[in-house]
Amino acid sequence: MPHRYFTTEIGSGRAALTGPDAHHLADVMRGRVGDQVILCDANAVEYTGTITSVQPGRVEFSVSEGYPSAAEPSVEITLYAGYPKQGKLEDIIRHSVELGVHRVVPFFSRYCVAAPKKEEAKRERYARIAVEAAKQCGRGILPEVSLPLPDFASVCRELKDYDRAFFFYECGGSPLRTLLKEDKAVRRIALITGSEGGFAPEEADLAAAAGARTVGLGPRILRCETAPLAALAAVMTLTGNLE
Template identity: 30%
Template sequence: MPRLYCAEPLASGARLALPAGAARHVQVLRLQPGTALTLFDGRGGEYEAVVTHMGRSEVRVEVGAHRAIECEPALAVHLAVGMPANERMDWLVEKATELGVASIQPLLAERSVLRLAGERAQKKQAHWQGVAIAACEQCGRNRVPLVHAVQPLQGWLAAADAGLVLSLRPGTQAIGAAAAALTQLTLLSGPEGGLAPAEEEAALARGWRAVQLGPRVLRAETAPIAALAVLTSSAS
């Protein structure tokens, strides 16, 4: 059964026109009146629904019963990441969403290959938010992680609460042990080439804790996904 995100608040018994994105999805799937859907609005749980009207510019549905289904991990992980280039950031957003990330903060770091600002950064943010929505529709999540606006790492770090920073420093604590007994945390991961020494030192000076995943050096898009897998599975 198709699962669709509806940004409009849902309620059992409501009859409504789907927002443009969800409506296009229904049209692409060539669904017909009477077809059953699952809708979620990001506010918890999901709703049964039925297509009542298929037009060229409007799709209408009737919302049915609410199902109080939740599949969020016990540990809320907010991922702050130096953006990897090209389609690797798309992949990172998709997989992080599937693994249960609570939010994603794209960062412009000293070693970032992808340099975004202004309108281009805004368009990328909207695109990545769409990637997160599509991943939720596919994987069964009912709460969509927020993808924040792109920020320079140093400026963001100055205002952020301390968390964990993925590091190549020898002897740093294993990430699973560092997160024990927490209910939420922020994880900072660098771009291609990792965080610059000055960036990591700035984080540590503000109370961040250096953690590591193991003896291998992982790619910029792989390291945060591996960390999320450890954190969300161990806390579930």
């Protein structure tokens, strides 16, 4: 299988890789004129690229007609994840990108143990982790990690932008199987999972008032790093995007 690279320098039958990707292809993979790779525009379109020149720091290609990336799910999921302690958000990002998430938005809430600290710098690191995971698992887009929202009300204000919002509550709620059976035309979905401390009852009320459906993930207590993966895998399974 030819190697796969993301590039934004693509159009009119030509494309280029620069920077670390050019170095990887030229020096690590020893790519030569005439070799083929897959190029992805990070907008869910892929191309077969044939190397036309290899220069220091730059590899150029002629490219085929674009075709839709097969790896993108039919639903566009934003994961709102309560900000966890330590490095757990990194694990959540890696797993979520593999499971097909579109965007990850951490947030602070009443029972969060973590507090905001150097979030601009951390966001760069999170974005790098998301890009690496997207490359490894063959995504057609580069999922974004947003700056954390300062409180749960800010999460709720964004929910109107989605076809459906599911609030995963440790106190239980409706089964996803039922909720997703109701309406198959859902495309933009928000999933909301809590941090170690879970949600305050008034946050559950806020979410419901903002139109989110309260959902349960079963009788076992899932850790804050397991719940988002279970939620994502469940939605992807039920919408036919994990098969």
